[in-house]
Amino acid sequence: xxxxxxxxxxINQQIFGIEIFKIKEVLSYRKITSLPQxxxxxxxxxxxxxxxxxVFDLREKFNLPAKEYTKFxxxxxxxxxxxIMGVIVDEIxxxxxxxxxxxxxxxxxxSNLRREYLKGVGKKQDEMIILLDIDRLLSPEELELVxxx
Amino acid sequence: MxxxxxxLLKNMKMRTKILxxxxxxxxxxxxxxxxxxxxxxxxxxxxxxSEFSDHMLDNIYSAIRFPMSVGDEKTVKEQMKDxxxxxxxxxxxxxxxxxxxxxxxxxxxxxxxxxxxxxxxxSRKALSEALETGKAPGISxxxxxxxxxxxxxxxxxxxxxxxxxxxxxxxxxLGAMVIKQPVKKxxxxxxxxxxxxxxxxxxxxIGLVVFINFFFSRxxxxxxxxxxxxxxxxxxxxxxxxxxxDDNRDSIGSLSRNFNQMVKGIRDRMEYANxxxxxxxxxxxxxxxxxxxxxxxxxxxxxxxLSPDEAIGRPCHEVFxxxxxxxxxxIKKALDTGEIAEGKRMTLTDRKGNExxxxxxxxxxxxxSGKVLGAxxxxxxxxxxxKAEKSLQEAYLKEGKAKQELEKKVEDLSRILKQVAKGDFTxxxxxxxxxxxxxxxxxxxxxxxxxxxxxxxQVKNQIVPVIRGVAHISEGNQSLSQRTQQQASSxxxxxxxxxxxxxxxxxxxxxxxxxxxxxxxxxxxxQEGVEEVEKTSHAMVEMSTASQKxxxxxxxxxEITFQTNLLSINxxxxxxRAGEQGRGFAVVATExxxxxxxxxxxxxxxxxxxxxxxxxxxxxxxxVDKLKGSFTKIVQTSKQVSDALGETSLGNEESSKGIEQISxxxxxxxxxxxxxxxxxxxxxxxxxxxxxxxxxxxxxSGVFILGDKDEQKEEDLKIEKDPLPARKNRRKSxxxxxxxxxxxxxxxxxxxxxxxxxxxEFEGGFEEF
Numbered sequence: 001x002x003x004x005x006x007x008x009x010x011i012n013q014q015i016f017g018i019e020i021f022k023i024k025e026v027l028s029y030r031k032i033t034s035l036p037q038x039x040x041x042x043x044x045x046x047x048x049x050x051x052x053x054x055v056f057d058l059r060e061k062f063n064l065p066a067k068e069y070t071k072f073x074x075x076x077x078x079x080x081x082x083x084i085m086g087v088i089v090d091e092i093x094x095x096x097x098x099x100x101x102x103x104x105x106x107x108x109x110x111s112n113l114r115r116e117y118l119k120g121v122g123k124k125q126d127e128m129i130i131l132l133d134i135d136r137l138l139s140p141e142e143l144e145l146v147x148x149x
Numbered sequence: 150m151x152x153x154x155x156x157l158l159k160n161m162k163m164r165t166k167i168l169x170x171x172x173x174x175x176x177x178x179x180x181x182x183x184x185x186x187x188x189x190x191x192x193x194x195x196x197x198x199s200e201f202s203d204h205m206l207d208n209i210y211s212a213i214r215f216p217m218s219v220g221d222e223k224t225v226k227e228q229m230k231d232x233x234x235x236x237x238x239x240x241x242x243x244x245x246x247x248x249x250x251x252x253x254x255x256x257x258x259x260x261x262x263x264x265x266x267x268x269x270x271x272s273r274k275a276l277s278e279a280l281e282t283g284k285a286p287g288i289s290x291x292x293x294x295x296x297x298x299x300x301x302x303x304x305x306x307x308x309x310x311x312x313x314x315x316x317x318x319x320x321x322x323l324g325a326m327v328i329k330q331p332v333k334k335x336x337x338x339x340x341x342x343x344x345x346x347x348x349x350x351x352x353x354x355i356g357l358v359v360f361i362n363f364f365f366s367r368x369x370x371x372x373x374x375x376x377x378x379x380x381x382x383x384x385x386x387x388x389x390x391x392x393x394x395d396d397n398r399d400s401i402g403s404l405s406r407n408f409n410q411m412v413k414g415i416r417d418r419m420e421y422a423n424x425x426x427x428x429x430x431x432x433x434x435x436x437x438x439x440x441x442x443x444x445x446x447x448x449x450x451x452x453x454x455l456s457p458d459e460a461i462g463r464p465c466h467e468v469f470x471x472x473x474x475x476x477x478x479x480i481k482k483a484l485d486t487g488e489i490a491e492g493k494r495m496t497l498t499d500r501k502g503n504e505x506x507x508x509x510x511x512x513x514x515x516x517x518s519g520k521v522l523g524a525x526x527x528x529x530x531x532x533x534x535x536k537a538e539k540s541l542q543e544a545y546l547k548e549g550k551a552k553q554e555l556e557k558k559v560e561d562l563s564r565i566l567k568q569v570a571k572g573d574f575t576x577x578x579x580x581x582x583x584x585x586x587x588x589x590x591x592x593x594x595x596x597x598x599x600x601x602x603x604x605x606x607q608v609k610n611q612i613v614p615v616i617r618g619v620a621h622i623s624e625g626n627q628s629l630s631q632r633t634q635q636q637a638s639s640x641x642x643x644x645x646x647x648x649x650x651x652x653x654x655x656x657x658x659x660x661x662x663x664x665x666x667x668x669x670x671x672x673x674x675x676q677e678g679v680e681e682v683e684k685t686s687h688a689m690v691e692m693s694t695a696s697q698k699x700x701x702x703x704x705x706x707x708e709i710t711f712q713t714n715l716l717s718i719n720x721x722x723x724x725x726r727a728g729e730q731g732r733g734f735a736v737v738a739t740e741x742x743x744x745x746x747x748x749x750x751x752x753x754x755x756x757x758x759x760x761x762x763x764x765x766x767x768x769x770x771x772x773v774d775k776l777k778g779s780f781t782k783i784v785q786t787s788k789q790v791s792d793a794l795g796e797t798s799l800g801n802e803e804s805s806k807g808i809e810q811i812s813x814x815x816x817x818x819x820x821x822x823x824x825x826x827x828x829x830x831x832x833x834x835x836x837x838x839x840x841x842x843x844x845x846x847x848x849x850s851g852v853f854i855l856g857d858k859d860e861q862k863e864e865d866l867k868i869e870k871d872p873l874p875a876r877k878n879r880r881k882s883x884x885x886x887x888x889x890x891x892x893x894x895x896x897x898x899x900x901x902x903x904x905x906x907x908x909x910e911f912e913g914g915f916e917e918f
Contacts, residue, residue, distance in 0.1 A: 007721075007722070021725060024722075025719060026718045071708070092718055095717075095739075
């Protein structure tokens with residue numbers, strides 16, 4: 001056994017995975033209240049059952065071309081370094097269990113991704129899933145910005 | 150009183166009148182003012198004298214008052230003496246109320262009554278009043294004493310308190326004081342002034358009169374004088390006066406101009422009358438009421454044999470010796486009756502004893518008041534008229550003679566023409582050789598008769614060729630008859646062929662009609678097809694709408710699938726958190742996720758399918774539209790076909806009719822042909838008759854008697870008779886013409902004269918034969 005469950009989603013046809021335990025909830029896209037004077041990748045805040053959660057867009061973070069939001073976009077509520085926040089992704093596809101033999105670290109990664117927030121790549125039925133280390137996704141400066149929001 | 154003045158004024162000159170009027174007017178207006186000024190002057194001088202007397206009186210009174218109040222008589226007397234000495238001529242009297250003089254400057258008059266020295270009754274009366282009432286009269290009184298004028302002034306002396314001690318107080322008036330002042334010098338001054346005024350006035354009067362007269366003379370009387378002189382000349386009959394040159398705009402100026410205008414008018418009228426008088430070219434003379442000649446023009450003078458100057462002034466009968474002078478003188482008649490005497494014919498005898506036939510018109514001359522001034526006469530010389538009359542009579546006689554001769558000639562010609570009418574052309578008109586119109590006419594008639602004779606000879610010559618020509622016609626007619634028969638048989642053939650053609654055409658027409666009805670059916674079917682296509686098109690639209698709805702439904706399913714997926718992931722997350730306890734739940738979550746996946750795939754399939762359907766519907770829609778277009782075209786084309794067929798049908802009917810008409814025409818032609826055959830027969834018969842007539846004509850022309858030419862004619866006939874048998878032989882082979890020639894030969898010409906025409910026309914002619 002010893003496999004780890006990942007929630008798999010796609011941004012700009014690239015498939016990413018986040019460890020299931022890091023995920024609090026998955027929401028359909030809803031209206032985001034934008035905030036003034038914050039970094040562009042921070043979209044704003046949403047109200048989740050009384051709690052105010054900052055939301056950012058991974059497209060921005062990964063320097064991918066911006067895309068208009070539809071009702072089929074998904075906000076994944078995650079816990080990053082003890083903070084609850086929402087991440088906007090294009091599409092959520094599956095919950096997969098990556099076995100250790102399917103997991104591998106690799107040096108050949110897309111240029112827009114930094115190594116520090118990558119865990120590795122999961123190979124599943126000829127599909128390559130980029131596994132993100134959510135805790136390292138944001139730099140301390142970015143975290144401060146999110147806190148400020 | 151008025152009449153003498155009027156007479157006087159009437160006989161006065163204008164200038165004198167104006168002078169008198171000026172003097173009177175100036176005197177009337179200046180006299181009273183002169184008198185008034187004299188009166189005023191005198192009054193002023195007298196007033197001054199009177200005032201002076203009053204002053205003197207007051208002075209003297211005040212001088213004597215004190216001495217008198219104290220009874221100092223001596224002083225009073227001294228005063229009086231002073232007055233006498235120093236005041237030249239002034240007399241002072243102081244009197245009591247009995248008019249007795251108490252003191253005076255004239256010592257010798259003391260004690261006498263004042264009445265003696267007051268001459269005027271007015272002054273005496275004034276004195277008595279003053280003594281009674283104590284009031285001064287207020288005026289002075291002029292009086293005369295020893296021819297010297299004095300001014301008397303009276304003042305009563307009142308009984309004042311200072312007098313009471315002598316005179317007591319019972320009387321109001323104690324006496325009076327009278328001063329007589331000499332006014333001779335004053336009067337002299339007044340007279341002097343008056344005289345000078347009169348002299349000045351007279352001088353002014355004379356000056357004014359002279360002045361006015363001068364101007365009047367300049368402005369009026371001289372011009373009027375000139376006008377008078379000129380008008381006198383005109384009145385005397387001299388209208389050659391010069392125009393007055395007066396350009397003033399006053400009434401005399403316009404009078405002068407009017408005068409000029411008038412004179413010019415008179416001159417114009419006279420000139421007009423003169424030009425009328427001189428413009429008469431006929432002999433013309435004017436006489437006074439005593440019948441003395443006052444005017445005679447050149448032509449009349451020439452007629453009379455005197456010069457105009459010799460004639461003027463003589464009595465009329467001495468100038469013209471006329472048959473009318475003793476009685477019926479037209480001038481005398483005009484003078485007696487005052488009417489125009491015209492058209493009087495007379496004979497004038499001139500100085501040489503020649504008689505001149507003449508005619509005269511006379512009328513009187515009157516002035517504006519109707520007074521007879523004389524008469525005038527216009528004489529016309531009738532010599533040429535009388536001559537013309539004579540020649541006309543001669544001509545008339547000549548004409549009568551000529552007419553008789555002409556009638557004779559006409560009778561001759563008439564006789565000849567009568568003979569001609571009977572057919573005898575041997576006689577000719579005789580020519581007189583005068584070359585007049587009648588001679589020319591006779592010549593023409595002779596020529597005409599000659600040409601007629603020639604013509605008849607020619608006719609006779611021409612008849613034989615006519616007979617020959619008729620024979621030719623007869624021959625031609627025969628061949629025409631044959632051809633007509635041939636034509637008739639070919640016409641029958643044509644007719645048969647045409648009948649067949651009519652049958653065929655009728656069949657063709659029926660077929661066309663069938664085709665027409667079939668094409669109409671086709672149109673109907675095509676129309677139905679269009680309707681069906683339209684229904685289909687409608688159904689396609691409905692299908693498209695339904696597909697759209699399906700797409701909407703699929704969208705909804707997609708959404709649900711998406712939510713379900715989210716739910717399953719959430720469930721998986723929760724199950725992972727729950728660990729071992731959540732394992733079962735995780736399975737459920739996976740199942741749900743699979744379900745969502747499947748339904749998502751299914752919905753995607755549906756979506757694809759529906760999109761395909763929709764694109765196909767759209768494509769089909771295009772095809773249906775095209776189909777619709779095609780059907781519409783079919784309908785149109787079918788209609789056109791139907792119309793064309795209709796037209797063809799009509800055309801067929803027309804051609805059928807046409808053929809029928811042709812057939813009819815052919816039948817008619819056949820009938821005509823038959824008639825032609827008949828006509829040919831007729832012509833043949835008529836030709837025979839014509840031949841006969843020609844022959845008869847030949848005989849008839851022999852009737853005319855043509856003199857020497859006629860003999861030649863008979864020879865011609867003999868010559869003609871000879872060639873005929875030869876011709877007869879030639880024509881024997883041609884059956885038609887043979888009988889005609891036989892007739893011509895066998896029957897002698899005169900035997901055929903039993904014709905009506907000949908009997909009527911030439912009955913007379915035969916008798917002569």
